[in-house]
Amino acid sequence: MNVLLVDDELNARLALRGILEENFPEITILDECKDVPEAVKSIHKHQPDLVFLDISMPGYSGLELLQFFGDSITFKIVFVTAYSEYAINAFELSAVDYILKPVKIDALERAIKKAKESVNTLEILKENLANNQPQKLALQTGDGITFLNLEEILYLKADGSYTHFITTSNKRITVSKRLSEYERLEQLGSFLRIHRSHLINYNCIQKFLKQDGGTVVMENGDMLSISNEKKQALMDLFSKSRM
Secondary structure (H helix, E strand, O other): OEEEEEOOOHHHHHHHHHHHHHHOOOOEEEEEEOOHHHHHHHHHHHOOOEEEEOOOOOOOOHHHHHHHOOOOOOOEEEEEEOOOHHHHHHHHHOOOEEEEOOOOHHHHHHHHHHHHHOOOOHHHHHHHHHOOOOOEEEEEEOOEEEEEEHHHEEEEEEEOOEEEEEEOOOOEEEEOOOHHHHHHHHHOOOEEEEEOOEEEEHHHEEEEEOHHHOEEEEOOOOEEEOOHHHHHHHHHHHHHHOO
8 A cells, every 4th residue: 555644743754654664564655744735735646545644733634634635535544643532433433544642553453454445435524524523424334335324323233243223214234343332422413322232313212111121112113122220311311302
């Protein structure tokens, strides 16, 4: 893969270059840039496959790089950053990888592997950033990638190391990630994990049943149990919605 390094700190660029050159012979570093304007020119000139991009830089932030490319984005991005957990969640939900400083080899291995295998989803990232928080998920499935609006999600169901997304149109989308990896949805929309096996869109609850310890009936008729420790959290949400 041909890559570009973008970071305003020289030592950070040198450190990343050293790790890449020493451990990843399949990587060719085309150029280094200290800011977004330099990166835009270099990307047009070198046409890299992958850009390692810092977020917090003077002038333009790394997030603003995409604004210069319209619909002609042919490269992938891995964020190399010490940025906030909220922002990192947003990028990960858009299927764009990130590594935290100081950079570790195992994190680079994961990011490079993901960049090689994944479909480019930077258009989804652009849309999410324009809305200040994610509006879509990019779900990697066995036969490709599915883009799903958050409001289309009815609930998520755990199945060992897999998660099934059940949509409002009653479709099932299966991804090879555990349900715990999607708990961040609770920070981004109307979602609550009500049980070790279920994370729901509580706007799609049709009915709450008190029997058998507590059950919710979703809009498609599916009945999902509520764990005792989550029952109060769900009742609090019901109370707020009536205010």
